[in-house]
Amino acid sequence: MNKKGCSQILDIVAGDQVPQYLDLAPNIMERIQKRKGIRMQHRTRFISAAVLVAIVLVVLFYTVPGIAAAIGRWFGYVPGVGLVREGQIRVLAGPVSVTRDGVTITVDQVVLDPEKTALVYSADGIPSAAWITQPEDKHCPYGAALLLPDGERLLASPNGIQAWGAGYQHRFNFPSLPADINEAKLVINCLFNTRPGTAPENWEIPLRFILASPDVTAFPVIEISTPTAPAATATPAQSVPESAAPAAATGTSPAPVPITLTLDRAVQMDDGYLIYATVNWQDTLYASVDVMNTTETLHLRDVNGQDMLYELRYDEHTGVFGDQRETVFAIKTAPVQTPGPLTLALDWVSVDLLVDESFVFDPGPDPKTGQTWTLNKVVKIGQYSLLVRSAVAELGGYSFEMSSGEKTPENLIVNASLGDLEHTVDSGGGGGGGGNPGDTFFSSFNYADGLPEGPITVTVGSIGVRHYQSLEAKWTPPAASPNLLPTQAAACLTTASW
Structure with missing residues (x-):
């Protein structure tokens, strides 16, 4: 016999008596509107409001899957925090x-x-x-x-x-x-x-x-228990090796290691849902995994398979701390009008591979801050190639502009991390790039003792490449939104339609 938790039992019992897509707000507001001519004393208004809130919370407790379990974990979602x-x-x-x-x-x-x-x-x-x-x-x-x-x-x-x-x-x-x-x-x-x-x-x-006062604005949080779709097997041409060096030595790529996508929690707001998602990569050897170029790679679809508008929220995972080998992000959906499951899908992700390659850069005997060098140097890294376009001397260090030397998607480099192992480096960073052929990105590092005399050996410590694997996760919202889909304002919901 399968054991079920308390929240599962309550969900099953409530599901037998309450419609799946019950939305209490319209009926409650209708009853309030019908009685809006009745004047109540302050104390009566306070007690009535408290009773109304209590009734709503009790019904939500038994009818919205995950609310019961979430009450013990989250106070709620506070806008701006x-x-x-x-x-x-x-x-x-x-x-x-x-x-x-x-x-x-x-x-x-x-x-x-x-x-x-x-x-x-x-x-x-x-x-x-x-x-x-x-x-x-x-x-x-x-x-x-x-x-x-x-x-x-x-x-x-x-x-x-x-x-x-x-x-x-x-x-x-x-x-x-x-x-x-x-x-x-x-x-x-x-x-x-x-x-x-x-x-x-x-x-x-x-x-x-x-x-905090009782009227603090906080939206309820729904914990989601979502099965992930089976990981798709990538073709040999699309698979990404755990290390570029072994792939170059053997001439073949090992079988891809599965990455999974889960939906963890949702916040029902006035104009849609804020959905928190996690890309899990615990069972891989990748240094990191990132979601890039979301306007092309990340899709939200309704029950009919139609694309829905969404907005990526980079800092809405405030208060959520995933494991070291998880990438957490959030999306804000447009109002959900059609009852049924939502599907979040990813076409590919960027994975960082640890590598050990280098190239020689000679800035001369007396490099100056602000000085630039055109390099156009190609560094071969297994089946990949990195094009180092130029370098600039910054205050105490160097910044290198790069792009992928290959244009085919399966061999595309989307970022790289550089350093200098022969001198003391106290900081570094990088950025840029969108994951498309021709996109440029950069990596920089700063020396503890100022710019050294050239030549120097620049080490490529890691590269980011595309990992092709169809990732999907589904979730059924507890109710369809009564709000109409935005018309002209919807153009602001995605970067592509901005």
Whole structure:
């Protein structure tokens, strides 16, 4: 006999009595509208609203699969912050702004739960002369911290950024605070992406936290238990080797290792669903797996197989921490009008392969910051080839512009990571590229002791290539949305139709 959890049993029992696509909102609103002429005393209104909310929660508890299980895990989804854990929830007592020399920093939102302290702040009025615009510009050591009353500093990295001409907004996930600490200071040593001394520095902004009121805006979270579609077997021409070197030595590609796609949770919002998905690659030898060029590779389809509009949300996985070998992302759907399962499909993903190749770069005996070199050097890496187009000397390091030397999709390189093993390197990075033939990308590294005299041996530590495997995951929403599909405004829902 198969054992079932409590939530499964409740779902089965409720399913026998309640329609699968029950949507309570229209009937509730209709009854409220019919009685809107009746005046109630304040206490009566409060009790009636509380009873109504309780009834809705009870019905949702028994009719929406996953709600019962989710109640013990998530308080809800708070717009602008993300997922918030169940437990004592505290918020910022009120917006806080400080202005110095025409620059205003505003702490827009702080939400504290038992797991983290989510903080959103914005800076505006930054003079254009303060922004870094050239590679040789010196950066200020930007950072933000929470200073506690006992002097302890809590550190965190930015979790998402929005920028405009005179400012930016940053999100941070700091560690959780003890329940008895309701005051802290936001300490910002200097403003993001500015030159030292060009804008006000050393900010200290006092914050005060209070218990969240019952009317805090939080959408319910639905936990999803979704089976994944069987992994498709790639053809030999499309398979990706675990390491490029063995593939070159044997002349064949090993069988592809399966990657899976799962749908983990959903948030029912006023105009669609926010769906969290995970690409799982625990059983592979890949260094990392990324979802790229989503307008062409990522598809959302309704029960009839029709493509649906969606928007990729890069920073909506706030509060979700996957395993080391998982890639988490989220999409915001258009309103769902047709009852039935939704299908999320991926055509291919980018996988990073660890490699060990190198090339010689000679910047001369006295390289200068801002100096550039045209290289057009081809580096063979197994069945792949990397075209190193050019190099530029930045402040304390080099940045290399590259592209794939092959144009066929199965042999396409979409990114590469470079370094120098013969000298001390203290930082590095990269970016660019969209996963298409001809796209350029770059990798840079900075030396601890300044630019060394050439020639230098540049090591290729990893490359990103396309992994072709049909990935699908399905989920049936609990109710179809009564909202109409957007017309002209829908053009903003995908990058391709922007």
